[in-house]
Amino acid sequence: xSGWIGVDLDGTLAQYGGWVDEHHIGAPIPAMVxxxxxxxxxxxxxxxxTARVAVADGNLARSGPEQISESIQQWCEKHIxxxxxxxxxKDFGMIxxxxxxxxxxxxxxxxxxxxxxx
Numbered sequence: 001x002s003g004w005i006g007v008d009l010d011g012t013l014a015q016y017g018g019w020v021d022e023h024h025i026g027a028p029i030p031a032m033v034x035x036x037x038x039x040x041x042x043x044x045x046x047x048x049x050t051a052r053v054a055v056a057d058g059n060l061a062r063s064g065p066e067q068i069s070e071s072i073q074q075w076c077e078k079h080i081x082x083x084x085x086x087x088x089x090k091d092f093g094m095i096x097x098x099x100x101x102x103x104x105x106x107x108x109x110x111x112x113x114x115x116x117x118x
Contacts, residue, residue, distance in 0.1 A: 002044065003045070003093045003094065004044075004045040004088075004093050004112055005039055005044060005097075006046075006047055006049035007036060007048060007049060008049055008097070008101070009048050009052065010050065010100075012029070012098055012099055012100045013029060014026040014027065014028055015029060022067075022071070023068065023069050025071065025072065028079040033079055033080060037081065040080070040082065047084060047086065048072055048076065048084050048085070049087060049094075049097060050072065050085070050086065052068050052088075053065040053068050053086055053087070053088050066118060072113075084090055103115045
């Protein structure tokens with residue numbers, strides 16, 4: 001299967017109990033770490049999909065995106081065994097996204113899957 005799998009960092013791949021700073025990353029969440037390792041062993045591409053590297057007015061970060069990406073890649077190397085690409089940009093190559101904030105919508109209908117209206 002071609003394309004890449006996006007995995008959110010905070011609250012999905014790593015524990016998140018509130019903002020500390022842009023370089024603080026929580027403890028790994030074992031079930032997601034194992035899932036990512038399995039995908040990688042199958043030859044699939046996995047990218048960390050996080051707003052931490054977004055450049056926007058009012059961003060809480062004191063460091064630039066490159067330094068933040070480096071911290072995330074070091075965390076991945078320690079807990080996953082390899083560095084993963086880090087992005088905040090979705091493109092047509094993304095085949096799915098794992099995120100603690102997502103609500104799935106049925107394609108072309110607007111119908112929510114497994115969620116209640118907000």
